[in-house]
Amino acid sequence: MAENTDVLVIGGGYAGVMAANRMTRRDDVTVTLVNPRPTFVHRVRLHQLVGGTHEAVVDFRDVLAEGVRRIVDTVTRIDAAGRSVTLADGGTVRYDHLVYAVGSGSADPQVPGAAEFAYPIATLEDVQRLLPVLGSTPATAPVTVVGAGPTGIETAAELAEAGRAVTLVCGGELGPYLHPRGRRSVAARLAKLGVTVLDGPDTRVTAVSRDAVRLSGGREVPSRVTVWTAGFGVPDLAGRSGLSTDALGRLRTDETLTSVDDERIVAAGDSVAPSDRPLRMSCQAAMPLGARAADTVLSRIAGEQPAPLNQSFAAQCISLGRRDGIFQFANRSDVAVWLTIDGRPGAKLKEAVCQGIIKHMSDEAGKPGSYGLHRLPGGGKRRRLLRAERGGAPVTAERVA
Incomplete structure (x- = not known):
């Protein structure tokens, strides 16, 4: 009788669910997923939860394979030597292989007053804390959104479309990822929605108070509710467990x-x-990385050499309320190009992407191994950079232990 292999997945987001589903393709592998929430959070819709247009949660039964065992809890420590993890409830779970997919959340804001008076929205719990505050604030009261990446832009548009008086503080450039053509399109749509966009070198936030946001140029922006979308951080579980991490805390x-x-x-x-070359934090990277991680584990179980990362990017899509959006095309190295689809077609494409994400996970749950986007051609520039850094050596890192 074949020996059974226990695989533990920490984190039930896009990467963790994809990895867990994919590893059920082997009958001699038992997959356990540990996640602190009983439902799947469709994170790319959290801005819609803020605006009241979507619940942003999905039943795990709709995205996770039936054969995956679920534990609703939080891992507090990884014992790599003992091949086990400790849970918040005091229990332990042993493993033969572990997939670390703990995701990300809001970065700890260093700006005075931000931790006390600003509301991050990187997690479901963050948004749940914000909603009653918005609900008790008059619609005419000024709302400030700090951060002009996709989350900030989408949240500002969603709130403005709901009738809020919104100021978007960029802290630099609006949509820094976007091609200038795409940036102009986004700016025009935000203006049409009535969003006041403050960008440029003097728009870095230096302080947040109960009713205002102060900028580096000296301006003070009235704000009854301040939404913080500037930057992401990752849980410190790997570092606390003695594993090697980069400066942000990501597992090396x-x-x-x-x-x-x-x-x-x-x-x-x-x-x-x-x-030490992390990819852009995004669902577009997470699901292929989840599939690649699963393939690495399955290769090791089979006694085969795992294939290296081959990540290809295509675009960045941003919703601008429920009726407009932009689909910003990019090359395979994740650099924005001039081509965009905006307006109503852009909104439809963004909605198709959001629905497609759930379908990809559901399809993998029903037919593990069917997902193949992580095998698309790409990553050539990354491999060239790594070879140059290592003097022509293969693109695999030497282990320190």
Whole structure:
């Protein structure tokens, strides 16, 4: 009788669910997923939860394979030597292989007053804390959104479309990822919605108070509710467990997503730093990374050499309320190009992407191994940079233990 292999997945986001589903393709593998929430959070819709147009949660039964065992709890420590994890309730779970997919949340704001008076929206719990505050605030009261990446832009548009008086403080450039053509399109739509956009070098936030936001140029912006979308951070679980991390706390791995400390541990999603060159934090990266992490584990179980990362990007899509959006095309190295689809077609494309994400996970749950976007051609520039850094050596990191 074949020996059973226990695989533990920490984190039930896009990467963790994709990895867990994919590993059920082997009958001799038992997959357990530990996640602190009983439902799947469709994170790319959290701005809609803020605006009241979507619940942003999905039943795990709709995205997770039936054979995956679920534990609703939080991992507080990884014992790599003992191949086990400790849970918040005091229990332990042993594993043969571990997938580290703890995701990301809001970065700890260093700006005076931000932790006390600003509301992050990077997690479901963040948004749930914000909603009653918005609900008790008059619609005419000024709302300030800090941060002009996709989350900030989408949240500002959603609130403005709901009738709020919104100021978007960029702290620099509006939509820094976007091509100038796409940036002009986004700016025009925000203006049409009535959003006041403050961008440029004097718009860095220096202080937040109960009723205002102060900028580096000296301006004070009235704000009854301040929404904070500037930056992301990752849980410190890997560092607390003695594993090697980068400066932000992401688990350091080689190009097969294997920890530089322990080949029984692989990582995926926002919490991984392969070869100290982490990818853009996004769902677009998380699901392929989840599939790649699962393939690495399955290769090791089969006694085969895992394939290296081959990440390809295509675009960044941003909703601008429920009737407009932009689909910003990019090259495979994740650099925005001139081509965009905006307006109503852009909104439809963004909605199709949101629905497609759930379909990808559901399809993988029903037919593990069917997902293949992580195998698309791409990553050539990344491999060239890594080879140059290593003097022509193969793109795999040496392990430190």
